[in-house]
Amino acid sequence: MSLRHATLGLLVEMDGASGYDLLKMFEITMGNVWQATQSQLYGELNKLTTDGFIEVASEGPRGRKEYRVTEAGHGELRRWLLEVPPKVVRRDEILLRLFFLGQVEPDEAAGFVREQVVALDKRLADLGELENTINWDDANLSFYGRLAMEYGKRFMTMRREWYEWVLGEMAERDAVKE
Amino acid sequence: MSLRHATLGLLVEMDGASGYDLLKMFEITMGNVWQATQSQLYGELNKLTTDGFIEVASEGPRGRKEYRVTEAGHGELRRWLLEVPPKVVRRDEILLRLFFLGQVEPDEAAGFVREQVVALDKRLADLGELENTINWDDANLSFYGRLAMEYGKRFMTMRREWYEWVLGEMAERDAVKE
DNA sequence: CAGCTCATGTAATACGTTACATGATTAC
DNA sequence: GTAATCATGTAACGTATTACATGAGCTG
Secondary structure (H helix, E strand, O other): OHHHHHHHHHHHHHOOEOHHHHHHHHHHHOOOOEOOOHHHHHHHHHHHHHOOOEEEEEEOHHHOEEEEEOHHHHHHHHHHHHHOOOOOOOEOHHHHHHHOHHHOOHHHHHHHHHHHHHHHHHHHHHHHHHHHHOOOOOHHHHHHHHHHHHHHHHHHHHHHHHHHHHHHHHHHHHHHHO | OHHHHHHHHHHHHHOOEOHHHHHHHHHHHOOOOEOOOHHHHHHHHHHHHHOOOEEEEEEOHHHOEEEEEOHHHHHHHHHHHHHOOOOOOOEOHHHHHHHOHHHOOHHHHHHHHHHHHHHHHHHHHHHHHHHHHOOOOOHHHHHHHHHHHHHHHHHHHHHHHHHHHHHHHHHHHHHHHO
């Protein structure tokens, strides 16, 4: 049920927005935090409306609907933030592959890890670029968004170091085998 | 489609097993990597059989079915490992909450972060315990499993340090406000 | 023989992805 | 006037969670 709360939270921070606006916000600021597709978002907005957590504040051109969080919605968000224990979902495709890399040749395994390093460096660069692009005008989004961004950096750096370490371990093992 | 490959990979490493055995293996060794529920696993085993990637090698007491990976299954696993680009899903409920912590009082927000630290310490302790429990007899599972475990440790440690840093940032901000 | 563990399955529901579909408005 | 952008929606399918259901075999 977290898409629901991500939507509510963003709507509060943005002080009202359309589905289209929200979608962009998900792409830009929430890339490292929570993904959402267009279909999913529009569906959720309708459900949130039915449940009374948001309402259509005004309608604009091209069928645009500007949503706003209701009192009930603020309550729900607060309840979720403080009372619902976070559910940690652990599913990492890269780690999963690593687990089974013993089933291919050592050089193929090392190649896989090196590809991940390249991909990671690209993402780190993208993150740096994003950091410069973002308009940190909202006080809350700015403070907490910056914390999340720092997390992203630390996470990728940790991952990079671990990859290097893995390559070292692999090299060592293969050297011993000779 | 990764449950499929997690199942194939584990079946290869275990050199054949029942759904029940696999389920335990998922719980014990794959906790930090890939979660699976009982329903999901049994369903996937039947689909894998239909698709010819695994087969029932023998049947035991209580309707037990011992599965084994077929040639086609080995090929599929190899293909997935080396040719299918890993899909990174970024959804982190804790980070998501952090993003919106500006919407509750500062002390409530700090309380939330502190709770996460406690939960993390518990998981780190569990991981250490798990490390001692595991029977690292299979050469591949031992080598790659150890790499994955090291990842788990580094990940949690990074996270812990970041939480500390977050608490520091929060304290600083609140001090400035006075 | 009672209770535990082993062992598999299904049904309902929720959540997520991909693709398709449509049309209004704006900018050039 | 045509291309790009804004804007929303639905349908089909795949994946995941929860709960229910059932029974065989082992242990004391």
